[in-house]
Amino acid sequence: MNEIIIGVDLGTTNSEVAIVEEGKVKIITDNDKKMLPSFVGRDDTGKVIVGETARNQYLVYPERTVKSIKRLMGQNVQVNLADQTYTPQEISAIILKKLKEIAENYLQQPVSKAVITVPAYFSDAQRQATREAGEIAGLDVVRMINEPTAAALVYDAEQTEPKHIVVFDLGGGTFDVSVATIESGVVEILSSHGDNQLGGDDFDQQIINFLLEYLKTNDQVDASCNSKAMARLTRAAENAKLTLSDQPYAQINEEYLLEKDGVAIHLSLELSRVEYEQMIDDYINSMMDTVHIALKGAKLKASEINEIILVGGSTRTPCIRTRLFNEFGFEPHGEIDADLCVAMGAAIQAAMINGQQVDTVLVDVTPYTYGTSAIGQLEGSDYPFVFTPIINKNSVLPSKKTEAFTTNYHGQAFVDISIYQGENLDALNNVKIGEFRVEGLQDVKAGNVIILTLELDLNGVLHVSASEKSTGMEKSITIKNAFSSVENRKLESAKQRITSLFGKLDSTLYEQDDEPFVAPEIDSARQLIAKAEGLFDHISKEDKEDMTDLIKTITKYAEIDNIDGLENPVAQLKDIIYYLES
Amino acid sequence: MMTPYQILDVVESANDTDIKQAYLGKVKANPPDSDQQQFRLIHEAYSSIKDHKSRVSYTLFTLPDIDFDLLINKALHTEKNKPITSDLFKQLLNKSVDKSSLLNELGDEEKP
Known part of the structure; x- marks a missing residue:
């Protein structure tokens, strides 16, 4: 297998x-x-x-x-x-x-x-x-x-009759609504919409704000700069939220929360579900808007939906269930x-x-429109950054689309291409996810045709390529390589850094049983490397180069278990670290 | 080049339900994860004939693959070169296109 x-x-x-x-x-x-x-x-x-x-x-x-x-x-x-x-x-x-x-x-x-x-x-x-x-x-x-x-x-996808379902997914920090049809073992997503910065944490935050306000009025104290008090308030808010899922009232008691002029302050109050629901009402409204946008994207009416699936702990909030019931006329799927x-x-x-x-095969869509910008008309006047969608929202993945553009002036040797994600007609109001240049174009009159290809893979990750039509000269980028904040090399050092942290985890781990014996010298050399790499962000280029060379040498000796060979470079690296830290 | 009907393995008179079922069957057998190219082909085929509207627009605006060389050869090929006589020339000059003559001509062509 x-x-x-x-x-x-x-x-x-x-x-x-x-x-x-x-x-x-x-x-x-x-x-x-x-x-x-x-x-x-x-x-x-x-x-x-x-x-x-x-x-x-x-x-x-x-x-x-x-x-x-x-x-x-x-x-x-x-x-x-x-x-x-x-x-x-x-x-x-x-x-x-x-x-x-x-x-x-x-x-x-x-x-x-x-x-x-x-x-x-x-x-x-x-x-x-x-x-x-x-x-x-x-x-x-x-x-x-x-x-x-x-x-x-x-x-269960083995439905003979096609079913339209809505997935309402409210996590701790993100919110998604997807509309799907399920038929003959195929799950087809018709549309997705959401908010990647909205979740149950925001509900907690509303309660926290309320508690802070309460402390200000009742005890004339600001708890927001006391990190321990804040941690306790956060936990209290979470617990109150959970209680209010089942009970009409939640008791909040935090004794000795903090001190003011040497006097201990105890927090004790009762929060009602009605008050709580008022606090989060704006969020719920915006969630219902999202549901409507998703339905519209799927070209379905609420009455055509057969089933609602609730995902994420925050969907236990009773008023969310009520609002969904009012919208669709039935209870969410319980199993x-x-x-x-x-x-x-x-x-x-x-x-x-x-x-x-x-049993089930999946066909998914992209929730975003991807495109580039071009000179055009916006609200009746010339504008250089008109958003030109290439892959539309709710296109099935994988998706590959091509668009032709022409150069603006004679002898134009390069074009700059920006890729945006969003729905706004003005490209600058969308999220710019990458920018690249196609260089070495032929010295010809304006109108040289540039073919831009966007390909969205099954992971929802974008790959971009551009080519000059007459020569076929191509410039291809994956947004990943060109725009990622972490380059490959950095990724490798991050990997070592996290791995070395894990070396200190408790001994219940699977790996440790049959891990080969590692000489303590090699182990400490590895820790030293991790420490050195931890300093990389704060040191001069020269120091960094010296250290990288030493790390290479050490790694080489460590791989072949040459303890003697390690001695010298390890000592040198130690010296540099000592010097940098002092 | 296969037509969407061939890709989905349905007859041209198939209705929405038949086409949808054929599509789902093909997707099940060729999930996007196993062969993206094949899946894309299947999906594009389905999109172009999934309902009445898309089928009409497919029939109207999708030209069959044309072998231009063959067409030109056919057009240029005549049984034998007919010399243009003065009679024929006069006839050509006097010929005008009106609706009924055009329909007659087209009608003639339809005849086997």
């Missing part, structure tokens, strides 16, 4: 890993827990901790704990974790590595391939970041599938597990890619 491909739901709040085993989908548990909280931290010994333990320490050590990292994916930012900075990709990679280990523990064999789910409304940059996180974790991401689509795969169905769908898709027989 082929090597197993795991299905991973890398969520904002919780993550899961699943496989198909003897034709059945199985969520792999860790200590009997199906969900791994998406928290990453370092404990007081510097050890990396992931999941429940990290979630627990968040209250006490928020500065050494990271939560909801998914919200930052695809952004060029760094997060602090115990005085070190990490990219969102690296933090996500730590979660993925943990999931990989959970799977390896269960399967008792190494795992190196995964299908990872992403919100349908994830942009190109966010998808790239997810793939990079996989690579850093040592996972080949064979496919990224959209979360609502994965959920639809779990739904599908809102927390686990995405991972299950990922596992089904993984099995399919692996050549296993599965």
Whole structure:
């Protein structure tokens, strides 16, 4: 049999890993827990901790704990974790590595391939970041599938009568609505729409704001700059939200929350569901707008929908269910597990890619329009950046479209091409996802034809190529290589860095049992390399080059277990690090 | 070059339901994950004939593949070169195209 491909739901709040085993989908548990909280931290010994333990320490050590990292994916930012900075990709990679280990523990064999789910409304940059996180974790991401689509795969597809379904997916940080038809074992997504920055976390934030306001009026104290108090308020808000899913009132009690002029301040109040629903009303309205846009994209009316599938913990909010009932006139489908169905769908898709027989085949669409800009008319006047769509929203994946453009003036030697993602007529109001230049064009009159080809693959990742028609000269780029914030080389060092962090994980791991003996010299050399690479961002080019050379030499000796050869370069590297740190 | 009907393995008189079923069957047998090229072909075929509107526009605006050389040879080929007599020339000059004569001509061509 082929090597197993795991299905991973890398969520904002919780993550899961699943496989198909003897034709059945199985969520792999860790200590009997199906969900791994998406928290990453370092404990007081510097050890990396992931999941429940990290979630627990968040209250006490928020500065050494990271939560909801998914919200930052695809952004060029760094997060602090115990005085070190990490990219969102690296933090996500730590979660993925943990999931990989959970799977390896269960399967008792190494795992190196995964299908990872992403919100349908994830942009190109966010998808790239997810793939990079996989690579850093040592996972080949064979496919990224959209979360609502994965959920639809779990739904029994062997329907003889065609069914129209709506998947309403509200996670911790993202929101998607997809409309699909299911017929004869094929799940066809007709349209997707969403918001990649809206989720249950925003509901929490509303409650937190309310609590902060309450403390200001009642105790004349501002808790927002006290990180420990904020962590407790965040947890209290989450708990209140969960309580309000079942109860009309939630009691919030946080004793000794903080001190003011030496006096302890206790927070104690009652929050009603009615108050809570008012706080989140704007969000719910915007979600219902999204539902309408998705229906319109699918050219269906609410009355033509047969089934609603709810995905994500936040869909337990009662007023969401009420609003959906009012819209569609029936209750959502109850058999599908809102927390686990995405991972299950990922596992089904993984099995399919692996050549296993599965019941359901998937046809997905892109939620975004991709195009370029050209000179044209906008609101009746000439405008140089008119958006020219090439691949339209809700096109079936994979999609390949070609458009011809001409040069503007005689002897034009190059053209600059910008690629945008969005729906606005003005390209500048859309998200620019890449820019490149086609050079060395023939010296001819204006009107030289340039053919631009956009290809959107099954992962929703864009590949772009342009060619001069008369010569066939081609310039091809994948948005990945040209625009990613993390280059390949950087990715490799990130991988080493995260791997070395994991060296300090507790000993329950599968790999450690049959890992070959590693000499302590080699082990410490590796740690030294990781440390050196951690400094790369803050040092001069010359220092960096010196260090890179040394690292190469050390790696070479380490690979052949030459302990004596290590001695010299290790000492040199130590000196440089000592010098840089002092 | 196969027509969409050939790709989906349906007769040209097939209705929406038949075409949809044929499409789903083909997709099931050729999922996007196994052969993207093949899937794209199937999907494009389906898009071009999935409903009445698309079928009409397919019939109207999609020309069959034409072998131009063959057509030109056919056009230039005549049984024997007819010399233009003065009579024939006069006839040609006087000939005018009106609706009924055109229809007659076309009608004649239709005859086997």
